[in-house]
Amino acid sequence: MATNKIIGLLLFLMSATAGAHEAASPASCQAAAAQPAIANTKAALDHNPADLPTRFKLADAWSDAGCFNEALQVLQSGRELHPASKELETRLRVARSLVGEETYFDNLDRANDDAKLKRDTFRCTTLSDLDACGEALRMKPDDPALLVAQGDALVRANRPAEAIGHYQRAAALAPDLPDVASKISAAEAQSPPSQPGGPAAGGSTGRAAIARVPGAGPDARVARAGDTAHSLRRYSNADPVTRSH
Amino acid sequence: MNIRIRLARTLVLMAVAGTSACVTRPPTIAHVHIGHALTGVHVTPGHKGYILVAEQRADEVLAAVKSAGQAADLSALKAQIALAVSENDNQDNFGVKQALIMAANHIEFAATSDDASENVIRAAPIFKHDTAAVIERCDYIDLLGKDVAASRSMKEASLLVEELSKAAGANVEGADSKGTGAKGSIPADYGMAQLRAEVQAMIARENPPYRTVDDWYLFNLVRLPNGRWVFDKLGRGGNIDGYK
Secondary structure, eight states: OHHHHHHHHHHHHHHHHHTOSOOOOHHHHHHHTTSHHHHHHHHHHHHOTTOHHHHHHHHHHHHHTTOHHHHHHHHHTTTTTOTTOHHHHHHHHHHHHHHHHHHHHHHHHHHHHHHHHHHHHHHHHHHOOHHHHHHHHHHOTTOHHHHHHHHHHHHHTTOHHHHHHHHHHHHHHOTTOTTHHHHHHHHHHHSOTTSTTSHHHHOOOHHHHHHSOTTOSHHHHHHHHHHHHHHHHHHHHOOOOOOOO | OOHHHHHHHHHHHHHHHHHHHHHHSOOOHHHHHHHHHHTOOTTSGGGOOHHHHHHHHHHHHHHHHHHHHTOSSHHHHHHHHHHHHHHHSOTTTTOHHHHHHHHHHHHHHHHHSTTOOHHHHHHHHHHHHHTHHHHHHHHHHHHHHHHHHHOOOHHHHHHHHHHHHHHHHHHHHOOOTTOSSOTTOSGGGOOHHHHHHHHHHHHHTOSSOOOOOOHHHHHSEEEOTTSOEEEOTTOOOSOSSOOO
């Protein structure tokens, strides 16, 4: 009997450490609850919560489905009923490790996304790279500093009329942002009168321009459409990102 | 011979035997895994522990970026940044990123060992979490490195090198994002210096105490097909089952 338990435990550890199963999404785990292996075992455990082998069987079934959080919960809820079970403790430790592993992979993905945002922000603010501005704003559309940086990049690219909408939106999001009014005035002064967003189209300058509904004017729409085009272009040209897991 | 002298000799011999028995007692499996992170492992260059490798690579990245900052022309600058990127993220030769991920994995292995202490079980996920800042900077260095490789102007490349220098420096000694004057004061600012300190603090709390693990144990821990960790009594000094 004891030998069987040890063999069972070793097999569990072997399958767990082999990492054979990919972690499933919460939606997949919801769907997996209807699988006979899980539903029937759960019903058996509900009927007799003190049955430790059934609890392990249910945890294994969740694990097989890639639902490590659910497996951990099943094991954790058996702790009060079986405080002295060494096997339960070992399984709990492995289950926690698998959940931790899952979180770690998520963190690695997040680190990669954050690095990309940081790079795009740097290129936007320091090198006036409009593609990078578009990418960064796609990830953080309401970042006033990025909106100003994109405005600045547009002015440097001799597209001051398009810059105005970005400045206005930034000012609306962060009214205390310094220099935005003067940037709008400068951009309006540089804009040809016929261009939308220029003095002729808007009919107001500086702080008065900020007071207009931000992000809703034709300039903003044009600029945002431009961002999307940039984003799509960059995505199609993007290098594959190196991952290490 | 005086009976007292004989007795004293016997006591000394017993004490020596007792001490040597303590010294030769095998380390716990958890401590061997920690030893792989800190001291040595058979798969790395020079058989160094993963944290040592990550620290060394982080230093090499910074040195290459600094050389790039003094380069006379664009091609020399690009060559130095290519070297920095290779030390930073390299699957074959353990870049900073790979070595650090492996260190975190081995500390996790330690925490899931049967003989792991509560201290290690608690500390392992925190360490894993705290590696994120260095790993993010590694990704950032990769991206900026690609930008340098694609750059056609010395001016643009130099601006990128300045930014690379900040990231590489932060990976060595931590960052100071809050401008407090103290580097690495929060996990988001951690570099290798703070990560090493975190592991050192973890092992300092161990009871029984952590001792530097002998090479024999470091290089002969193997995983059996059934998933158990054991020492290879034949001392073949390698991984039988793909253990890294």
